[in-house]
Amino acid sequence: MADEQLHIAMVPWLAFGHMMPWLELAKLIAQKGHKISFISTPRNIDRLPKTPPHLSSAIHFIKVPLPQIEGLPPDAEATSDLPSNKVQYLKKALDLLQEPLTQLLASLDPDWVFSDFATYWVGSIAAKLGIKTVCFSICIAALLGFLGPSSVLIDGGYFEKPEDFTAPPKWVNFPTTVAYRYFDIKNTFDLVEGDVSGVNDPIRFGWWFRSCDVIAARSCSEFEPEWLRLLETNHGKPVFPVGQLPPTENETQDQADDDTWGSTKEWLDLHEKGTVVYVAFGSEAKPSQTQLTELALGVELSGLPFFWVLKTRRGSTDTELIELPPGFEERTKGRGVIWRGWVPQLKILAHDSVGGFLTHSGWSSVVEALMFERALIIFTFYADQGINASLLEEKKIGYRIPRNELDGSFTRDSVAESLKLVMVSEEGKIYRDKAKEMKPLFSDRIRQANYVDNFLSYLKTHKPAAKGTQQQEITNSSSWGGVALFDQHVKE
The missing domain is CATH 3.40.50.2000 (Glycogen Phosphorylase B;)
Structure with a gap:
């Protein structure tokens, strides 16, 4: 029914390890009769697999040019285009898209916008526009639960050095051996030191969680139920597993x-x-x-x-x-x-x-x-x-x-x-x-479909009312955004 159709905008991080499962979720949602606006940079969209013909009218790919900045090669629009220590420049360029995405979301007028950790500022943009936000993570619930509450991620004080990641943190309230090996987390620390964007990954995750309405994870309750419950406890928000999103063979092979x-x-x-x-x-x-x-x-x-x-x-x-x-x-x-x-x-x-x-x-x-x-x-x-x-x-x-x-x-x-x-x-x-x-x-497609159906049922019953005049006010304003929110927090 027309009044049941959702319009969902998706803004994934500029990494194919993210964009591909996001596209799988987009296809599953589109199959249920909903509209998807999939937003990324031109070169990334051109490199994605072709949409199956029966879904081409439901999934709209929107190209937003990535600002050119010093340190970022002109052809680099995804993490795979760069050495690991240069990915920080991609995040800096991505942060410059706040204003263009503000205008775009205002014109698209979706019911929901799905944001990724790197675009942590999308939640505050959407709230100003009267659009609800889903934090959709391609990471498993174990990682998201391990990271802890948004206050820990934003304010710091717990994860200060690599050693702090090598044992389950204090908020994990069940027996587990899940933690980082020292060499794994040290390698990660080495890659993010001196982040030119000025906003490190823990802070991005923290504001991402804090500013959304719903958290969705690539997971299933049969696989990591305790971590899903912990994630909900940590953030006090609805958490939905959307299944493992197994890929499907592209229907149009060259x-x-x-x-x-x-x-x-x-x-x-x-x-x-x-x-x-x-x-x-x-x-x-x-x-x-x-x-x-x-x-x-x-x-x-x-x-x-x-x-x-x-x-x-x-x-x-x-x-x-x-x-x-x-x-x-x-x-x-x-x-x-x-x-x-x-x-x-x-x-x-x-x-x-x-x-x-x-x-x-x-x-x-x-x-x-x-x-x-x-x-x-x-x-x-x-x-x-x-x-x-x-x-x-x-x-x-x-x-x-x-x-x-x-x-x-x-x-x-x-x-x-x-x-x-x-x-x-x-x-x-x-x-x-x-x-x-x-x-x-x-691999069970029926099980996967059930997870998506459950998630969509919530999104349909909690979609926002008409937004109208509030959107126009925000479209005419530029004195806000996720980075501004972060700056304000630091000053306080």
């Missing part, structure tokens, strides 16, 4: 994709069921040269067949190029494949010959692996990956390659032993069994 899959499938078909290790660290994570050397020699030492999607550079300004050890590809020819471009990851993981996934534990990769019952061997880099890995480890769903707790160093022997343990040994059977056990939570 010929290049078909050619890539054809040659890949031919190689996979040569191997027995469950024997191949798939190695990939997502669109952003890049090993150091030392890490790459040990990982490669460990994969070689394991004796297992492998398909490795290798990323050696992040954007045109990345000068720290990495290379495989001399002779590695020649020595493993036939047993392994090194692929340096895009691959159809879903199709690879779905292939019967793949038995395990050496992954950074980015949650999209975890979801895709567990959809197809693939056992997880984990090698983390930074950000949310440490908490993801800790939760998977606690639940015996993933096995972490042993590393030095302080500096994260490891050996080729530990890589080889970890791969063989998870892939073939009796000791590692629990990880293979757990991956199979998780499949219903991560």
